[in-house]
Amino acid sequence: MRKNKAMIFWFCLPAVLSLLIMFVYPVCRTVLMSFFRVESLTAGLGDWSFFGLGNYSKIFSSQSFRTAMSNMVVIWLVGGLITLALALLMSVVLTSGIRGKKFFRAAIYMPNIISAVALATMWIQYIFQYDYGLLNAIVTTLGMEKVKWLGSDMKFWTMTASFIFGSVGYYMLIYISGIEGIPQDLYEAATLDGASKVQQFFRLTLPLLKGVIKTSITFWSINATTFFLWSKMFSPIDTEESTIVPVIYLYDMVFGGKGVVNRDAGAGAAVGVVLTLLIIAVYVITNRLFKKTDLEY
Amino acid sequence: MKKGTNAYRPRINWKKEARLLPGYLIVVLWVVFTAVMLFWILGASLSTSREIFSGHVLKFESGLHWENYATAWQVQNVSVFFGNSLLYSVISCAGVLAISAPAAYVLSRWKFRGGAALRIGLVVAMSVPIIMVIMPIYSLAVQWGIKGRLLLILLYIMMRVPYTTIYLLDFFSTLSRSYEEAAYLDGCSGPKTFLKIMLPLVQPAVVTVTIFNFMSVWNEFFMALIFTSSESMTPVGVGLLNIINSMKYTGNYGGMFAAVIIVFLPTFLLYIFMSEKIIAGVTGGGVKG
Numbered sequence: 001m002r003k004n005k006a007m008i009f010w011f012c013l014p015a016v017l018s019l020l021i022m023f024v025y026p027v028c029r030t031v032l033m034s035f036f037r038v039e040s041l042t043a044g045l046g047d048w049s050f051f052g053l054g055n056y057s058k059i060f061s062s063q064s065f066r067t068a069m070s071n072m073v074v075i076w077l078v079g080g081l082i083t084l085a086l087a088l089l090m091s092v093v094l095t096s097g098i099r100g101k102k103f104f105r106a107a108i109y110m111p112n113i114i115s116a117v118a119l120a121t122m123w124i125q126y127i128f129q130y131d132y133g134l135l136n137a138i139v140t141t142l143g144m145e146k147v148k149w150l151g152s153d154m155k156f157w158t159m160t161a162s163f164i165f166g167s168v169g170y171y172m173l174i175y176i177s178g179i180e181g182i183p184q185d186l187y188e189a190a191t192l193d194g195a196s197k198v199q200q201f202f203r204l205t206l207p208l209l210k211g212v213i214k215t216s217i218t219f220w221s222i223n224a225t226t227f228f229l230w231s232k233m234f235s236p237i238d239t240e241e242s243t244i245v246p247v248i249y250l251y252d253m254v255f256g257g258k259g260v261v262n263r264d265a266g267a268g269a270a271v272g273v274v275l276t277l278l279i280i281a282v283y284v285i286t287n288r289l290f291k292k293t294d295l296e297y
Numbered sequence: 298m299k300k301g302t303n304a305y306r307p308r309i310n311w312k313k314e315a316r317l318l319p320g321y322l323i324v325v326l327w328v329v330f331t332a333v334m335l336f337w338i339l340g341a342s343l344s345t346s347r348e349i350f351s352g353h354v355l356k357f358e359s360g361l362h363w364e365n366y367a368t369a370w371q372v373q374n375v376s377v378f379f380g381n382s383l384l385y386s387v388i389s390c391a392g393v394l395a396i397s398a399p400a401a402y403v404l405s406r407w408k409f410r411g412g413a414a415l416r417i418g419l420v421v422a423m424s425v426p427i428i429m430v431i432m433p434i435y436s437l438a439v440q441w442g443i444k445g446r447l448l449l450i451l452l453y454i455m456m457r458v459p460y461t462t463i464y465l466l467d468f469f470s471t472l473s474r475s476y477e478e479a480a481y482l483d484g485c486s487g488p489k490t491f492l493k494i495m496l497p498l499v500q501p502a503v504v505t506v507t508i509f510n511f512m513s514v515w516n517e518f519f520m521a522l523i524f525t526s527s528e529s530m531t532p533v534g535v536g537l538l539n540i541i542n543s544m545k546y547t548g549n550y551g552g553m554f555a556a557v558i559i560v561f562l563p564t565f566l567l568y569i570f571m572s573e574k575i576i577a578g579v580t581g582g583g584v585k586g
Contacts, residue, residue: 003407004487007488008403008407010399011399011402011403011488012399012400012403012404012411012412012415014395014399015396015397015399015400015415015419015458015462016400016415018396018454018458019415019418019419019422019459021437021455022422022430022434022452022455022456023418023422023459025433025437026429026430026431026433026434027425027429027430029432029433030429030432030433033432033433041432041435041436041439042436042440043436090323090324090327093320093321093323093324094324096320097313097317098317098321098324099314102573104324104328105576106572106576107327107331107332108324108327108331109572109576109579110331110565110568111331113512113564113565113567113568113575114516114561114564114565114568115515115516115533115537115560115561115564116518117516117518117533117534117535117538117560118557118560118561121537121557122334122338125541125550125553125557126334126337126338126341127334131350132349132350132354134334134337170579173576173580174579177580218424222424222426226427226428228518228519229519232522233538236538236541237542247428250428251523255523265432268432271428272426272429273429275426275428276425276426276429279426
């Protein structure tokens with residue numbers, strides 16, 4: 001087949017331009033901006049003054065940023081463990097030969113398809129609602145006092161719980177495709193050797209899923225560090241200490257939220273760089289941890 | 298004939314089903330919870346605020362209050378949000394395809410200078426967090442004087458280019474080169490071969506990727522929140538947030554739940570009809586162990 005240079009050029013040009021405008025240029029500028037004192041986003045390069053690591057020391061000495069970071073780490077670690085464990089459980093159940101597998105799979109993945117704003121509203125205005133909500137209806141039936149699920153002491157955990165509910169289905173699909181990729185004769189051989197189902201899970205399924213689990217940890221890390229929507233939904237008007245996360249902090253800092261007197265785009269850029277470095281760190285560490293025992297089948 | 302088909306149906310093995318009981322319990326509980334939530338919201342969208350607060354949802358003692366939908370659609374501006382989201386999603390899907398399909402095609406067909414770099418760039422761009430690009434994009438938009446609907450559409454298009462290109466690239470690579478050889482011998486030009494022969498061959502992949510792009514743009518929230526300056530250009534996600542924030546003043550709970558259902562319905566219906574294709578697409582493109 002002849003190579004048509006003009007055609008290659010014109011066919012690639014729009015994609016290249018999109019990549020440059022939407023990703024390459026902005027990422028470079030954000031990294032650069034994090035080392036400069038930049039008050040307004042629209043300030044030209046001429047109005048930037050070099051600030052060294054000033055933005056970084058500013059955000060790390062800010063109490064709300066530290067709260068935001070610790071909230072994020074809890075969501076990442078606790079939420080991650082629960083989400084991935086539930087997803088693994090669901091995927092094992094669905095591949096165990098139960099009836100209606102396709103229906104269950106579709107139903108559990110469904111929350112990922114619908115608007116997260118609508119989903120969060122369902123949780124806030126129904127499940128956790130104080131007066132007529134589902135949880136309080138159950139609580140009163142059991143003869144106990146109603147609980148303020150959306151009070152500031154419970155809010156973080158109710159937010160995390162509803163986020164987990166919405167996320168499980170996606171990781172479940174990844175695990176199902178991983179499990180279905182494992183040759184069936186391995187299980188037959190294990191059964192013949194007298195391995196129980198539980199033994200088969202820990203000795204066979206889990207080790208063979210290593211690669212898929214690695215991928216899911218990376219995806220979860222990206223989702224947890226860029227956590228924004230659920231926090232905005234649970235504290236829609238004012239940012240609250242119980243639900244603040246780094247991206248909310250960045251949003252208030254750069255685009256103006258309540259209580260932010262001086263906007264600071266440089267500090268916002270520093271937040272972005274810190275989060276990106278965290279994602280890269282998690283990626284590198286999981287790759288190291290899971291690398292040595294790459295199995296072939 | 299009936300007897301024949303019966304013979305082929307696998308008999309229920311009760312011993313096996315009993316062993317799977319704990320598994321059934323887990324998934325059934327999860328799905329029942331989801332269903333209760335959806336049906337209650339649907340019921341609430343057809344109830345009055347008083348019925349909702351007195352716990353009488355799904356009893357419909359005063360009939361079905363369809364006027365909640367009319368209120369949400371007209372008074373609470375859901376029609377505007379809905380129209381905007383539809384506009385953004387449809388135009389973006391078409392725009393992404395126009396940019397990504399040609400690039401994916403030549404990337405899959407020829408080795409050329411910069412091709413490998415472009416490929417790597419696209420893969421990396423797929424995992425660049427939005428917060429790393431949003432600030433310079435904002436200043437660039439101000440500098441170039443692009444705003445409103447046009448800005449959002451352009452951003453949605455460019456945002457989906459990396460994923461779409463990589464997804465289609467995998468499918469173009471599976472096509473045999475003999476199609477192009479034949480077309481070339483018949484005197485068909487390169488671009489024409491692409492449009493008339495190769496693109497139709499990857500149509501299933503185009504459909505899948507377009508569904509994903511549609512859902513992604515329909516559900517997008519962060520950029521919409523930052524770049525919409527008036528109600529008239531607000532898409533559904535941010536619009537719903539505005540409705541909830543104004544609930545304190547309107548007190549119209551039925552209308553709010555109706556708005557939730559309206560926002561929820563398009564992608565949900567798409568899913569009802571295409572769940573197999575969507576689920577296959579989730580793990581088909583790029584997710585490998």
